Amino acid sequence: MLRVGPLFMAKRDYYEVLSVERTATIDVIKKSYKALALKHHPDRNPGDAAAEEAFKEASEAFQVLNDPNKRAAYDRYGHAGLDAQGYHGVGDVGDIFSQFRDIFGQDFFGDVFGGGRRPRRDQPQRGGDLRVAVSITLAEALEGVKKDIEIEHPSPCETCDGSGAAAGTTRQNCSMCGGRGQVAQSRGMFVMSSPCPQCRGEGSVVTKPCESCAGRGEVNVRRTVNVPLPAGIDDGQTLRVPGKGQPGTRGGPTGHLYVTVQLEPHDRYQREGEHLIYEMHVSFPDAALGTEVTIPTLDGKTTKVKVPAGLQPGDHVVLAGSGFPRLQGRGRGDLVVIVHVDIPKKLSSKAKKLLAELREMIAKGE
Ligand SMILES: [Zn+2]
Ligand SMILES: [Zn+2]
Incomplete structure (x- = not known):
């Protein structure tokens, strides 16, 4: 019986499909296929049946010429040689993605199309x-x-x-995206790829879930x-x-x-870089005469801070090397004590009298 029509159209010569010489090396064949796959890729030509056919045709040609056994049979006997081997072409677009990922490595289509496909679950993953x-x-x-x-x-x-698959079962190609993990959607002039909702971008689904993790993996x-x-x-x-x-x-x-x-x-201490900052108050006679103040340290102990005579409000007393160790380099920062000088707000009459005397003495330079 003679079959006619598009189902039984004569197949084009594979070398012709890929526009390469019969003696072309694998590298040349790969390069040519990559360019064609890019041009006719379904994501770039949504709804274009001719582009899809061209994509499949190029993929089939590549699959045959990339395989030394198939190529030898084809070189010798043409398409009939492949029929004899039981080769029936590449199947649908989804099959091409899953098969060719193995040929190029999982990132081939991701590389070419920048699709954020999730890595496959059957390969080692960090x-x-x-x-x-x-x-x-x-x-x-x-x-x-x-x-x-x-x-x-x-x-x-x-x-x-x-994997998420029960013992003795494996993950299966996702039917919605054909294993690509991505689905194409038109948005105005643009075609966007988005993760497949059925397999959540993984390209495969679990048929019988693992009992320990309920299929989540x-x-x-x-x-x-x-x-x-x-x-x-x-x-x-x-x-x-x-x-x-x-x-x-x-x-x-x-x-x-x-x-x-x-x-x-911290209530009392602050940090500034490698320095530890502490603020304290002294009376103005203490600031004028000098004193020694005991302050609490971070480790629950105490240390003495010497306030020199004639200290001005806001002056710092520095305890060198009592700050934080420097992560890079040597030594430590400092403990910087900021000293506030308190002016009394209320004075007894006796204190007022003494201060008034003091004021006169200072004015006279005594
Ligand atoms: Zn899917
Ligand atoms: Zn599990």
Whole structure:
């Protein structure tokens, strides 16, 4: 029986389809196919049946010429040689994406079209990085501290190694996007690719879900990581703890944990860079005559601050080397004591008299 019509159209010569010589190398063939795939890609030509056909035709030609066995059979016997091998072409567009990802590596179509496709679940994947904030006191920042940080995060399910598929089953190509993970949508003049809603951009779905994780491929874990925070660490600084992030799947490496430090405010002390700031008050006779004041330190002890005679309001007394250690470089910052001089608001009549005398003496330069 003779079949006619478009279903049985004579196939074009594969070399002709890819516009390459019969002696072309694989690299030349690949390059040519990439250019054609880009030109006729369905995402770029939505609803254009001719473009889709051209895309499929080029893909089939590439699939055959890229395979040494198929190419040899084709070179010798033409299309009949492939029929004899049981080769029936590339199937639909979705099949092309999933098959050709294996040929080019998973990023081929992502590279070419910039689609934010999620990585495949059947290949090793690095675990995600985790970020946490931890708050510490000024005293802890001054001395350094080891903090137990409790983190909770999704982790690949160990039962199914992150695939989400029940034992003995595998993930199947998504029917909505044909395994591409992306669907094309027209917005006015533009065609946008967006993640497929059915497979959430993964290109594959679970037919029988893993019981441990209900098909999610991940479970929530809670664990405690002991993180040493070095003396001198400051507010807003982030520490990287290698290998303490989410575990990878299929032998992929573990991610990192990033710990950002927040300094709790202190009643009496403040921090300015490597310096520790303390504010205190002295009476004006003390400022004039000089004195020694005992102040509390961050570690709960006390230290003595010598106020020199003739100190002016707002002057600083510096205790060198009593501040924070410098993270880069040597030494420490200072403890800077800002001294406020209090002027009495209420005076007894006796004190008033003495002050008035003092005023006269100072005016006379005595
Ligand atoms: Zn599971
Ligand atoms: Zn899908």
